Amino acid sequence: MQRFDERAFREIARAQGAGKSEWLLRAEDSIAFLKDNVQRDEIVIYAISDAVLIHGVLAPTEQVTPADQADLLNAYIMPDNSWCIQRAWGGGEGHRIYLEPPLSHPGCKSLVGGEKLIFHRSFTGVADGPAPVELSQKLVHSLGLYWVEERSAYCRLDQRGDIEDVIRVIWLKGSKAEDRDVVVTILIKGFANYMALAGMSLVLKFDFTRFEPRAFGGWDQDRRVQKTSAADLFYTLGISANASYANGCMILRPAVTVDDLIQEWKDEEDPNNKQYATFKIHDWKNKRLVEISCAPECLSNYFQKSDKPFETSPAFFRPEVLMRFKSDPEKYDLQDRSIICRNAWYLETYDINEAGQIHTYVGYLAELPYEEQCYWQSFNEWPKGPISTRAYENDFLGAFSSEYDPLRALKCKIRQLDEKPPTWWKARGKELFDAARYPATDSVSEWANEILALDQLLNEGFLPKPLQKLAEDAGRTFERQWKSLRLLQDYLESQGQSADEARAVMKPLAKLHSLRNPLKGHGSTNERKAAQKQARSEHGTLRAHFTALAAECDKTLATILQAFSLAIDPGC
Numbered sequence: 001m002q003r004f005d006e007r008a009f010r011e012i013a014r015a016q017g018a019g020k021s022e023w024l025l026r027a028e029d030s031i032a033f034l035k036d037n038v039q040r041d042e043i044v045i046y047a048i049s050d051a052v053l054i055h056g057v058l059a060p061t062e063q064v065t066p067a068d069q070a071d072l073l074n075a076y077i078m079p080d081n082s083w084c085i086q087r088a089w090g091g092g093e094g095h096r097i098y099l100e101p102p103l104s105h106p107g108c109k110s111l112v113g114g115e116k117l118i119f120h121r122s123f124t125g126v127a128d129g130p131a132p133v134e135l136s137q138k139l140v141h142s143l144g145l146y147w148v149e150e151r152s153a154y155c156r157l158d159q160r161g162d163i164e165d166v167i168r169v170i171w172l173k174g175s176k177a178e179d180r181d182v183v184v185t186i187l188i189k190g191f192a193n194y195m196a197l198a199g200m201s202l203v204l205k206f207d208f209t210r211f212e213p214r215a216f217g218g219w220d221q222d223r224r225v226q227k228t229s230a231a232d233l234f235y236t237l238g239i240s241a242n243a244s245y246a247n248g249c250m251i252l253r254p255a256v257t258v259d260d261l262i263q264e265w266k267d268e269e270d271p272n273n274k275q276y277a278t279f280k281i282h283d284w285k286n287k288r289l290v291e292i293s294c295a296p297e298c299l300s301n302y303f304q305k306s307d308k309p310f311e312t313s314p315a316f317f318r319p320e321v322l323m324r325f326k327s328d329p330e331k332y333d334l335q336d337r338s339i340i341c342r343n344a345w346y347l348e349t350y351d352i353n354e355a356g357q358i359h360t361y362v363g364y365l366a367e368l369p370y371e372e373q374c375y376w377q378s379f380n381e382w383p384k385g386p387i388s389t390r391a392y393e394n395d396f397l398g399a400f401s402s403e404y405d406p407l408r409a410l411k412c413k414i415r416q417l418d419e420k421p422p423t424w425w426k427a428r429g430k431e432l433f434d435a436a437r438y439p440a441t442d443s444v445s446e447w448a449n450e451i452l453a454l455d456q457l458l459n460e461g462f463l464p465k466p467l468q469k470l471a472e473d474a475g476r477t478f479e480r481q482w483k484s485l486r487l488l489q490d491y492l493e494s495q496g497q498s499a500d501e502a503r504a505v506m507k508p509l510a511k512l513h514s515l516r517n518p519l520k521g522h523g524s525t526n527e528r529k530a531a532q533k534q535a536r537s538e539h540g541t542l543r544a545h546f547t548a549l550a551a552e553c554d555k556t557l558a559t560i561l562q563a564f565s566l567a568i569d570p571g572c
Contacts, residue, residue, distance in 0.1 A: 001041045001042070002039075002040040002041045002042065003040070003041070003042045003185075004040070004042050004043075004044060004168070004170070004183065004185045005033075005036065005037075005040070006170070006172075006183075008033055008036065009033065009044070009047065009049075009052070009183060010172070012029065012030040012033050012051065012052055012208065013049035013050055013051055013052050013172075013181070014049065014050050014051060015210075021242065023210065024210045024211065024212065024242050024243055024244060025210075025239060025242070025243075025244050026210075026244060027051070027208045027209065027210045027237070027239075027244035027245050027246045028208075028228075028237055028244070028246045030051075030052070030206075030208035030246060031208075031233075031235070031246060034054075034204065034206065034233070034250050035233075038250070038252050040188070041187060041188055041189070042168075042185045042186065042187050042188065043185060043186060043188050043191075043252075044056075044183055044184070044185050045117055045118065045184055045185065045186055045202070045204070046079075046117070046118040046120075046133070046182075046183070046184040047182070047183040047184070048079070048120075048180060048181065048182060049172065049181045050181075051208060051209060051210045052206075052207075052208060053206065053207040053208075053209075054204055054205075054206045055077050055079065055118065055204070055205045055206075056117055056118070056202050056203065056204045056205075057077055057103065057106075057111060057114055057115065057116050057117060057202075057203055057205070058114050058115040058116075058117065058195065058198065058200035058201065058202060058203070059110055059111050059113075059114040059200060059201055059203045059251075060113050060114060060199060060200060060201075061195075061199055061200060061201045061253065062199070063109070063110050063111075063112075063113070063114075064110050064201055064203065064251055065201075065253075066231065067110070067231065067232060067234075067249075067251055068108075068109070068110055069229060069234045069249075071108045071109055071110050072108055072110050072111075072203065072205075072234075072249045073234070073236070073248060073249065074107050074108045075106050075107050075108045075110070075111055075203075075205055075249065076105075076106060076107030076108075077103075077106055077107075077111075077116075077205050079118060079119070079120035080119070080120055080121050080122065081102045081103075081116065081119075082102050082116070082119045082121060083099065083100070083101060083102060084099075084100050085097060085098075085099060085100075086098055086099070086100035101116075102116035102119075103115070103116055110203075111203065114200065114203075115136060115138065115139075115198070115200060116136065117135065117136045117139060118133060118134070118135065118136075118184055119133075119134040119135070119136075120132075120133055120134070120182075121134065130171070130180055130182070131180075133169050133182060133184060135154060135167060135184075139194060140154055140167070142194055143156065143166060143190050143191075143194060144156050145166050145167060148163070151163070151165055151168075152168065152169050152170070152171070153165035153166070153167060153168045153169065154166055154167040154168075157342055157343035157344070159344060159369065160341075160344055160369075160371070161331050161332075161341040161342045161343055161344035161345075162331070164187075166186065166187050166190060167184065167185070167186045167187075168183075168184070168185045168186075169182065169183075169184055170182065170183040170184070170185065192254040192255055192256055193254075193256060193261060195253075195254040196254040196256050196257055196258055196260075196261065197258060197261070200254075201251055201252065201253045201254065202251065202252040202253075203249055203250075203251055204249065204250040204251075204252065205248075205249055206235070206246075206247060206248060206249070206250065207245065207246075207247040208245060208246045208247065209243075209244075209245040209247070210243060210244050210245070211240075211242065211243035211244075211245075212242050212243070215241075215242055216240075216242070216243055217240070217241065218240065219238050219240050219243070219245075220238075220239070220240040220241070228248075232250060232251035232252075232253070233248070233249075233250045233251075234248050234249060235247055235248025235249070236248060271296075274370070275370040275373075276293045276294050276295035276298075276366060276370070276373065277293070277294060277365070277370065277373035277374055277376075277377045278291055278292060278293050278294070278377070279291065279292065279293075279294055279315040279362055279365060279376075279377060279380050280315065280316070280380050280381065280382050281309060281313045281314065281315045281362050282313060282314050282315075282316070282383050283309040283310075283313050284310070284313060284314075285309055285310045285313065286307065286309065289382055289383070290309065292309060292362070294362045294363070294365045294366040294373065295366065296363075296366060299311045299313075299362065299363060299366070309362070310363075311361060311362060311363025311366075312361045312362075312363060312395070312396075313361065313362050313363075314359045314360070314361055314362070314383070314387050315359065315360060315361070315362050315365060315376075315380060316353075316357040316358070316359045316380070316381055316382065316383045316384070317357060317358040317359065317360075317376060317379040317380055317381065318357070318358070318379045318381060319352070319356055319357065319358055319440040319441040320379060320440075320441055321358050321375075321376060321379035322334070322358060322440040322441075323440070323441065323443075323446070324375075325339055326437065326440070326446070329434060329435065333434070334434075334437065336408065337349050337350065337351060337394070338350070341372075344369065344372075345367070345368050345369055345372055346367075347360060347364055347365075347367075347368065348364050348367075349361070349364060349391070349394075349395065351387065351388045351390060351391040352388060352438070352440065353383075353384075353385050353386060353387055353388045353391075354385055354388070355383075355384035355385035356384075356440075356441075356442075356541070356543065357381070357383065357384055357385070358379075358440065359383075359387050359388070359391070361395075389401065389402070389403050390403050390405070404551075406547060406550040406551035406553075406554045407436065407437070407438060407454075407547075407550045407554075409554045409572050410458070410550055410553055410554040410557060411433060411436070411457075412569060412571060412572035413554070413557050413558065413561065413568065413569075413572050414428055414433075414457060414458065414461065414557070415433070416566075416568070416569050416572065417461070417561075417566075422466075422564065422566070423463075423466040423469075424462060424463050424466040424467050424470065424484075425461055425462065425463065426460070426461050426462075426463055427461075428457055428461055432453070432456055432457045433457065435453040435456070435457070436450070436453040436454050436456075436457040437450060437453070438450065438543060438546060438547065438550075439542055439543045439546050440543070441543075442541050442542050442543065443542075444519075444528075444532055444542065446542075447519070447532075447535075447542040447543075447545075447546060448519035450546055451512065451515050451516055451519055451546070452516050452519070454512060454546075454549075454550065454553070455512050455513055455515075455516045458509065458512070458553060458557070459484070459485065459509055459512060459513050462484035462485070462487075462488060463484065464482070464483055464484045464487060467484055467487035467488065467491065468480075468482075468487060470487075470491060471487060471490055471491065471494075474494050476490055476494055478490055485506055485509055485510055485513065488506060488509075488560060489502045489503060489505075489506045490502075491563065492505055492506070492559070492560075492563055495563045505556055505559050505560075506556065507552075507556075508549065508552035508553045508555070508556045509553060509556055511549065511552075512549060512553060515531055518531055519531060
């Protein structure tokens with residue numbers, strides 16, 4: 001994509017280094033920037049700097065076809081012109097008050113009834129800094145855009161679920177740039193669609209004036225007569241001692257028509273134009289392993305008589321397929337059984353079998369965009385075991401899973417605490433809930449991240465000061481430096497458990513917390529290696545270790561809740 005060329009803009013905005021005298025006399029060179037600008041995917045519709053003023057407005061296409069060049073050269077467009085409540089009196093009509101649109105008096109006939117895109121207003125004496133740049137809300141809303149402050153842009157989500165800067169407000173930075181130097185750009189594709197639907201064309205009114213304020217003595221009248229014209233680019237030139245200018249208009253017409261947009265819509269909806277990837281699947285209907293396209297015509301369902309595999313035939317994948325979704329929680333909502341990519345796609349179900357493979361059904365893969373299908377295809381492999389028991393019970397028997405899921409049970413209890421938090425508990429919130437997941441792979445980095453997330457979800461929920469207050473009220477002797485886990489152990493002792501019993505109950509939470517520091521870089525390399533080695537030697541895989549630790553923590557939390565006389569939801 002050809003974005004705005006900031007370097008080229010700076011060259012026409014101010015003299016750069018040596019050659020200033022020649023630069024002052026060559027304002028017409030800026031026309032080349034305009035010609036290049038309208039060939040790009042991102043075009044400038046407004047810009048202001050020392051030697052540049054570009055202001056784009058929309059005009060009814062029929063009023064600028066053909067362009068009345070003399071009329072448009074007289075156009076007068078001010079950045080701060082906007083909607084207003086106008087008052088008028090006289091002309092035999094008495095007193096009148098009415099709403100007046102921005103282009104009511106543009107100094108020409110061609111722009112009347114057009115649309116102003118940029119509003120550069122100032123709140124004199126109140127707001128500090130440069131005046132903000134406002135955009136036409138009609139344009140912003142029609143293109144489905146939202147202002148994102150940190151990107152200084154009006155954005156939307158593209159078909160991949162990524163944030164796309166559609167309209168950028170670029171404040172130029174540099175030792176010579178002034179606060180008012182700003183450029184507004186827009187991606188031409190969506191803008192062209194808008195123009196076509198509105199029956200408008202873009203008129204860029206420009207003024208490139210170069211001069212040295214301290215040495216400027218006025219324009220030489222004999223050298224202001226040159227006029228350069230083309231059908232949609234016309235301007236006048238002027239030159240004087242150490243100064244020059246080129247001002248005029250350029251018209252950009254939409255490259256698409258409404259009929260083109262309708263045809264594009266039809267093409268998008270045409271199933272014959274959709275692509276489908278091929279996957280290795282377990283065709284349990286025909287009791288075979290086979291590679292087949294996930295296209296609907298290659299599959300069947302329970303209501304069709306066919307030799308084709310069922311849509312519910314499972315496809316299996318290496319566990320690394322999930323890493324992209326886990327690493328970007330802002331873009332992907334990775335649930336226990338489903339994945340949502342914001343504004344783009346939805347995978348209805350997946351799971352992990354005992355062999356550690358990710359699996360889903362080929363019919364659901366067909367609903368993904370082709371690009372996403374290809375991503376999953378790159379991790380596709382033959383099954384190393386059947387689908388998970390949970391998937392079989394949920395998806396085929398329509399029943400709740402009979403398997404104990406320690407992380408789900410643990411989250412259930414924590415959610416119960418969040419709903420009515422005791423004084424000693426800090427509600428964890430959705431973000432921490434979503435961050436805590438099982439490791440999908442045997443990656444040490446992923447395992448470490450999940451240990452940290454689980455510790456933040458569980459251990460950081462206990463508040464030490466309220467627990468100290470409980471100990472004080474019970475007349476217990478404790479040390480002020482004790483943290484929440486040690487205080488909980490003391491509380492269990494106050495409820496009748498021996499010191500050894502209470503220590504054993506709290507051991508899983510202490511183990512979880514002790515793993516956090518060495519695994520996330522606060523310990524030595526030897527400590528990290530030792531923790532990994534022990535986890536694998538005792539449990540086989542890091543995922544199995546995490547699962548066992550989550551089960552121990554779930555049992556501990558259940559004991560703590562019982563000690564505080566808090567009933568446990570049967571669903572947990």
